[in-house]
Amino acid sequence: MKFSVYTKLIACYIIIFVTPFITIQMIGSFHLRTEITNDYKSSLYQEANYIAKGLLSNYDGDPVSFINEKNQIKIAEERLKTTILIVNKEGDIIISTHRQDPNKETLNLNEWNSTLLSNTFSENIIIPDYINESSLFISVPFTDKIGMRGYLLMATPMSNIEERYSSYLLSLQFLFIPLSIVSLIVFFLIYLFLVYPLNKIIKATKNYASGNYDYTFTLRSNDEFQTLSKTLTYMAGEMNKLDDYRKNFIANISHDFRSPLTSIKGYVEAMLDGTIPTENRDKYLNTILFETERLTKLTENLLELNGFENKRIGFDITTFDINATIKKTVESFEGVCMNRHIQLQLDFSEDEVIVDADIGKIQQVLYNLLDNAVKFSHNDTYIKVSSSTKGEKAFISIKDYGIGIPNESLIHIWDRFYKIDASRGKDKKGTGLGLSIAREIIHAHGENINVISTEGVGSEFVFSLPLH
Ligand code: ADP
Numbered sequence: 001m002k003f004s005v006y007t008k009l010i011a012c013y014i015i016i017f018v019t020p021f022i023t024i025q026m027i028g029s030f031h032l033r034t035e036i037t038n039d040y041k042s043s044l045y046q047e048a049n050y051i052a053k054g055l056l057s058n059y060d061g062d063p064v065s066f067i068n069e070k071n072q073i074k075i076a077e078e079r080l081k082t083t084i085l086i087v088n089k090e091g092d093i094i095i096s097t098h099r100q101d102p103n104k105e106t107l108n109l110n111e112w113n114s115t116l117l118s119n120t121f122s123e124n125i126i127i128p129d130y131i132n133e134s135s136l137f138i139s140v141p142f143t144d145k146i147g148m149r150g151y152l153l154m155a156t157p158m159s160n161i162e163e164r165y166s167s168y169l170l171s172l173q174f175l176f177i178p179l180s181i182v183s184l185i186v187f188f189l190i191y192l193f194l195v196y197p198l199n200k201i202i203k204a205t206k207n208y209a210s211g212n213y214d215y216t217f218t219l220r221s222n223d224e225f226q227t228l229s230k231t232l233t234y235m236a237g238e239m240n241k242l243d244d245y246r247k248n249f250i251a252n253i254s255h256d257f258r259s260p261l262t263s264i265k266g267y268v269e270a271m272l273d274g275t276i277p278t279e280n281r282d283k284y285l286n287t288i289l290f291e292t293e294r295l296t297k298l299t300e301n302l303l304e305l306n307g308f309e310n311k312r313i314g315f316d317i318t319t320f321d322i323n324a325t326i327k328k329t330v331e332s333f334e335g336v337c338m339n340r341h342i343q344l345q346l347d348f349s350e351d352e353v354i355v356d357a358d359i360g361k362i363q364q365v366l367y368n369l370l371d372n373a374v375k376f377s378h379n380d381t382y383i384k385v386s387s388s389t390k391g392e393k394a395f396i397s398i399k400d401y402g403i404g405i406p407n408e409s410l411i412h413i414w415d416r417f418y419k420i421d422a423s424r425g426k427d428k429k430g431t432g433l434g435l436s437i438a439r440e441i442i443h444a445h446g447e448n449i450n451v452i453s454t455e456g457v458g459s460e461f462v463f464s465l466p467l468h
Contacts, residue, residue, distance in 0.1 A: 005195050013187045021176055029169055036165050037136070040080075041121050044138055044154050047076045051084075052140040052152045073097060081160050083131060086142075088150035098130070109151075117141070117151060124158060133157045197225040204232055213240035252417035256298055256431060260291035294431075301433040305416065308440040315358040315444060319468045322353045322362070322394055326385055329366040333374055342374060343382035353387050353394045354468040361441045362465065365449075368434040369398040369461045375430070376459070377402035392467050393447075399460040405453040413451065414439050438463075 003011075051073060077084050077097040086095040091109040107130060109117065116122055117139045125137035135155040141148050197219050207215035213236045219229045267284045270276045276284055323346075330344050337344055355362075373383045381401040388395050405413060405420065412418045417432040442449040442463050453459035 005198060006191070009187065009190060009195060013183060017180060017183050020179075024172060028172065029165075032168055032172075033161075033165050036168065037123075037161055040136060040156060040161055040164075041138075043080055044082060044136070044156060045121075047080060048138055048140045048152055048154050051076060052142040070095065080154075080156060082154050082156040083135075085153040085155075086150060087153065089148060094150070125155065127155065131155050133159065136161065193221065193223075197221060197229070201225065201229060201232065204229070204236075208232070208236045208239065211243075213237070213243065249416060252432070253302070256417070257295065260295050264288050264291050298431045298433075301431055301437060304437055305433060305440065308437075308444065315361065317356055318359055319354060319356050320359050322355045322357075322396060322465060323348045323351070323387055325359060325363055326366060326387065326396065329363055329370060330385060332367070333370050336374055337383075340374075340377075341380045342377050345382055345384045347384055347386035349386070349388040353389060355394050355465040356468050357445055357465050358441075361444075365438045365441050365463065366396070366398070368438045372434060373398050373400035373402070373459070373461075376400065389467060393464045394467050395462055395464050397460055397462045399458065401458040404455040404457050405451070405459055406455045410451065410453065 073084050073086075073095060074097065076082070082097075084095070084097045085093060085107075087093050087107055087109070089109075091107040093105055093107065107127065116125065116137065119140055120138070122137045124134045126132060126134060127137075135157050137153070137155050139154075140152045142150055142152055200217055200219060204215060204217045215236070216233065217229065219226045267276070267288055271281055271284065326346065326348075330346065333344065336342075370383070370385070377383060377400045383401075384397070384399045386397045386399075388397075409418075409420045413420070414435050415432075416436045418435075419430055419432040439449050445465065447464045447466065449461065449463035451459060451461050
């Protein structure tokens with residue numbers, strides 16, 4: 001069964017508050033009652049013996065001889081709220097402090113249980129026709145020079161003890177009022193500082209889990225919960241971006257696949273139904289070939305990027321001369337550069353720059369950067385490819401004097417499928433994935449790639465590699 005923190009908190013509160021209450025009520029009250037009864041007994045016992053020994057030892061059989069002592073008995077009676085009786089050994093009542101005098105003059109002591117007259121306490125005793133209320137009872141025999149002359153009897157109503165016990169218990173129970181107020185405050189504070197922020201965080205995570213990333217919430221407390229809430233809000237923002245990115249990504253892929261497929265389908269249909277005459281077929285077949293190459297490139301790029309994402313691409317790090325690799329890659333572009341009168345200049349600070357990297361992947365980076373440089377260069381300009389070293393790094397730069405990149409696009413060129421509108425005319429074959437692949441490769445080597453560009457002036461891409 002699942003219990004919320006709130007329920008558990010209430011359970012703790014009940015345990016903390018109710019348990020001592022019940023314990024004190026049950027165990028405490030038992031002790032209290034015993035203590036009060038013992039206290040009563042000891043007072044009664046002292047008083048009874050005092051009167052019996054001190055005052056009654058002079059008894060000469062005549063009730064008048066008690067005149068002086070009567071006051072003492074009265075004081076004892078008032079203090080202990082007890083009925084005091086003095087009877088002779090035949091049971092005749094000599095003195096009684098009974099308030100409602102029942103006009104009884106003799107007690108039938110012979111019929112009494114012997115323990116009642118044995119100088120010990122008996123509880124819940126009733127003296128028939130005389131004391132009808134259940135009482136705590138003690139009898140002290142008194143003697144004079146001749147021998148045993150009678151008894152001093154004391155009977156305190158049990159209700160007196162009960163009353164005193166109840167008043168003590170009540171004051172004990174009053175202690176629970178401040179205790180309950182304090183524990184209520186503690187309970188409220190725990191709720192405010194723990195349960196309330198936790199509930200807010202749970203509500204937020206539920207919203208985020210259901211895709212509502214715009215849900216915002218704030219916690220005013222300056223503690224770990226606030227840190228957690230800020231982290232959650234940040235995470236939701238990132239997930240929101242990722243969600244947008246995913247949607248864009250799918251939209252881009254669909255678009256980039258659909259347009260070449262539509263044109264391929266259109267040309268093939270037109271060839272089949274004779275709309276395109278046989279003599280023109282070669283031209284359209286070339287267009288179809290161009291589109292299929294584009295689709296192949298797109299698929300390869302996507303697979304490669306996916307491989308980086310799943311960390312599936314293994315890197316084969318070897319030691320090689322980056323200058324030699326640059327020369328080799330540049331050769332692939334000589335044909336196209338010649339046609340467009342673009343000069344390819346190499347500028348190496350040292351004859352050999354030996355690096356540790358995956359040669360195949362670095363070739364791909366160089367290829368992507370050179371491909372862009374050539375695509376976006378004006379005819380009759382030049383592209384400078386250089387390498388240099390600084391500290392433990394080699395720096396490779398590809399610089400062109402082409403159309404350049406607008407400032408606002410600089411942060412986006414690394415995004416997948418991103419193509420600057422102005423470049424679309426010059427770059428029909430581009431997929432917008434070349435730079436993101438280059439960046440993934442360089443980052444996977446633990447290095448960096450950057451761009452400096454001015455629109456209308458040109459661009460320079462620089463990346464670093466670890467020197468051997
Ligand atoms: P693609 O694979 O289509 O070339 P990239 O990711 O390599 O895509 O480049 C993204 C965009 O960045 C290009 O479409 C272009 O607009 C811009 N870009 C990249 N390199 C250059 C450059 N050297 N000069 C001007 N613009 C460039």
